[in-house]
Every structure is written in structure tokens, then in C-alpha cells.
Amino acid sequence: MILKARSGADYVFLSKSPGLLSLNDWIYPITGRIVFRGTSRTIVTNTSWSAQNDQSKFTAVFDPDPEQILTVNAPFKSTGFIIQSGTIIQTNCSIFSFNSNIAPTGPFGEFVLESGATLISNALTTSNPIIRLSGTRPVSLLYKNGANLILRGQTPYIEAASVLLEGTIVYGRSLG
Amino acid sequence: MQSSMASTQNPTNYHNLSFANGAKKVLRPPLAASWNLSLISGPIPQESTGGTGSSNQQMNAWPLDLTNITINKPSGTVRLDNDLRFKNNFTMTSSRLDFGSNGLFINTVATGNYIFANRSWRNLANLHYNQIPHTLTAVNATFQFEDRCQGGIRSVQLLGDSPGGGMQISYTDIPGSN
Numbered sequence: 001m002i003l004k005a006r007s008g009a010d011y012v013f014l015s016k017s018p019g020l021l022s023l024n025d026w027i028y029p030i031t032g033r034i035v036f037r038g039t040s041r042t043i044v045t046n047t048s049w050s051a052q053n054d055q056s057k058f059t060a061v062f063d064p065d066p067e068q069i070l071t072v073n074a075p076f077k078s079t080g081f082i083i084q085s086g087t088i089i090q091t092n093c094s095i096f097s098f099n100s101n102i103a104p105t106g107p108f109g110e111f112v113l114e115s116g117a118t119l120i121s122n123a124l125t126t127s128n129p130i131i132r133l134s135g136t137r138p139v140s141l142l143y144k145n146g147a148n149l150i151l152r153g154q155t156p157y158i159e160a161a162s163v164l165l166e167g168t169i170v171y172g173r174s175l176g
Numbered sequence: 177m178q179s180s181m182a183s184t185q186n187p188t189n190y191h192n193l194s195f196a197n198g199a200k201k202v203l204r205p206p207l208a209a210s211w212n213l214s215l216i217s218g219p220i221p222q223e224s225t226g227g228t229g230s231s232n233q234q235m236n237a238w239p240l241d242l243t244n245i246t247i248n249k250p251s252g253t254v255r256l257d258n259d260l261r262f263k264n265n266f267t268m269t270s271s272r273l274d275f276g277s278n279g280l281f282i283n284t285v286a287t288g289n290y291i292f293a294n295r296s297w298r299n300l301a302n303l304h305y306n307q308i309p310h311t312l313t314a315v316n317a318t319f320q321f322e323d324r325c326q327g328g329i330r331s332v333q334l335l336g337d338s339p340g341g342g343m344q345i346s347y348t349d350i351p352g353s354n
Binding site: 145154158163165166168169170171172174175 | 187189190191192193194195196197198199201
């Protein structure tokens with residue numbers, strides 16, 4: 001991996017050593033957003049991302065075209081998640097992991113499923129929850145009216161301090 | 177095996193809750209739904225030990241057979257499309273229940289109570305009240321049926337001593353009579 005940093009109008013090479021993991025602010029600021037748009041595809045492949053590094057602070061927004069499906073197939077760390085539209089599939093390799101490098105104590109971060117959007121979660125167990133904040137601190141979860149959450153995992157866990165389920169929840173596992 | 181959630185806050189207050197596909201589903205105690213509760217496909221969800229169901233609005237597609245239930249919906253109607261069975265306590269705090277010509281079975285294992293506070297039943301074919309209390313009061317023996325023809329509520333209240341045992345009430349509307 002190569003890390004570049006902004007210097008004036010351009011980016012300059014910083015490092016390709018493992019030590020770069022400790023550098024602050026890979027992606028920032030916290031008010032910034034990375035928005036996934038467009039047609040159906042896997043937006044996070046199994047080897048492309050991880051929840052190991054806590055130096056990125058931004059909000060991930062999933063906003064595909066109507067009826068398009070975005071698949072998240074790896075743990076994904078961010079300081080906030082908004083599922084704005086379309087359908088998001090969370091595979092059983094994936095966790096929506098909140099960055100604990102922001103709030104040292106207490107619950108932090110919000111996971112929002114907006115009206116009309118659908119999250120299909122295959123999260124299976126306590127070690128593979130739908131969402132969590134690193135360590136034991138929970139986050140808050142908000143499923144708005146008109147949102148759909150389809151649970152396909154055997155025992156889905158949501159590590160959240162406050163859960164507001166105003167949308168539709170379907171427990172839809174086929175086997176077991 | 178079960179489909180359930182556990183976390184710092186166990187989510188038990190649902191808005192719209194459905195079950196689909198073939199896996200065995202076990203309900204968490206307690207569970208409240210502020211909108212619809214339905215079974216799309218698959219086996220009937222089972223109660224976990226000591227389960228409590230509390231549900232408002234629309235209960236679809238499977239005969240509910242719950243241990244304890246509190247119906248508490250200050251406005252609007254809960255519509256049922258199957259028989260409603262309670263093994264134990266049935267608390268009618270508030271809500272209009274529309275049974276859609278299905279039956280209501282109270283206290284089926286004979287260890288619970290029926291507690292009436294308010295509201296009424298509509299389109300109830302038959303009321304089966306197992307093991308009625310030996311002392312009947314306004315709380316444990318008030319049954320409010322809606323009159324589909326004339327409007328209003330026909331309240332049936334039983335008071336005094338009873339021999340116990342089971343009781344069945346059928347409410348029949350005869351159009352034109354009063």
C-alpha cells in the first residue's frame with residue numbers, strides 16, 4: 001500500500017511502510033462523505049478494505065440508483081453510515097464498524113436507514129454483528145419509517161445503545 | 177436455533193415485523209409491534225420461554241397462541257385474520273379488536289387472568305373463556321361486543337359467584353331487531 005498526502009494542489013508520496021497505519025487522518029474530516037452511487041455492484045470486496053485502521057473519519061453514504069444493489073463484502077470502518085436509497089447487501093464477512101478514535105467514552109455514531117432504502121444483512125453471530133463500535137461501546141441505530149431491514153443471519157446482533165425501529169423488519173432466514 | 181437480537185439495548189419495540197422463509201423463528205420476550213405483525217412464509221414463529229406478545233394493528237396469517245398479551249392501542253383497530261389464543265394472561269387495556277369472524281380463546285391453560293379495562297371487540301365469532309374466576313367482577317368478566325347493525329357497543333358483564341369451568345359466548349347480530 002502507498003500513502004500519499006495532499007501538498008498544495010497535488011499529492012506527494014509519503015510512505016509505503018506498515019508504519020503508515022499510525023498516521024493520522026487518512027480520510028477526513030468527519031463531516032466529509034464518501035458517497036456510493038450508480039448501478040449494482042460489489043463496492044467493498046473481501047480483500048480491499050478492513051476495519052483495522054481507525055485513522056479515517058468520514059461518513060459513508062450508500063445512494064445507488066433506484067432498485068440497484070450494492071454489496072459490502074468486508075468489514076467497513078467509518079464514523080457514520082447512511083443508507084439513502086436502493087438495496088445494500090451486507091455479507092456474512094462484513095461488519096459496519098464505527099471508528100472508536102473519535103469518542104473515547106460512551107456511545108458514538110449513527111447508522112441510519114432512510115425511508116425507501118433496504119438493508120439485507122447476512123450477519124450471523126455476536127462476533128459478526130450488523131453494526132458495532134470498536135471495543136464494547138455501542139452506537140445508535142435508526143431505521144426510519146418506510147425503511148426495510150431483512151435479516152438472513154441465524155442470530156443477528158446489533159451492538160447499539162439505542163435502537164429505533166420505525167421501518168419494516170423481516171426475519172427471513174431459510175435454513176436452521 | 178433462533179433469529180433474535182441481543183445487544184446493549186435488546187430491540188423489542190418493532191414497527192412493522194414480518195417472518196419469512198424456512199428457518200425456525202423464536203420470538204423474544206417481550207415483543208411489541210406498533211404496526212403490523214405478519215408471517216409471509218415458513219413455519220409459525222415460536223415463543224421462547226415465558227414469552228410475551230404485545231401487538232397492535234394487523235396480525236396476519238398465523239393463529240397466534242401466546243402466553244401473555246397486553247393489547248394497548250389507544251386509537252385505531254387491530255385486525256386479525258386468524259383465531260387468537262392466549263394461554264395465560266390477556267390484558268385488554270385499550271384497543272378495538274376486529275376478529276374478522278374468528279374466535280378468541282382466553283386462559284387456555286387455566287392459570288391466567290382476563291383483565292378488562294377498556295375498548296371493544298368487533299366481528300368476534302365465538303368467545304371461549306376457559307376456567308372462569310369463581311368471583312366474577314367488572315374487571316374479569318366484562319365483554320364489549322360491537323353492534324355491527326345498530327352501531328354502538330353491547331356490553332355483557334357477569335357479576336357474582338360462578339361455578340368455574342369453561343364458558344362460551346356467541347354474539348349474533350340479527351339485522352332489524354333491537
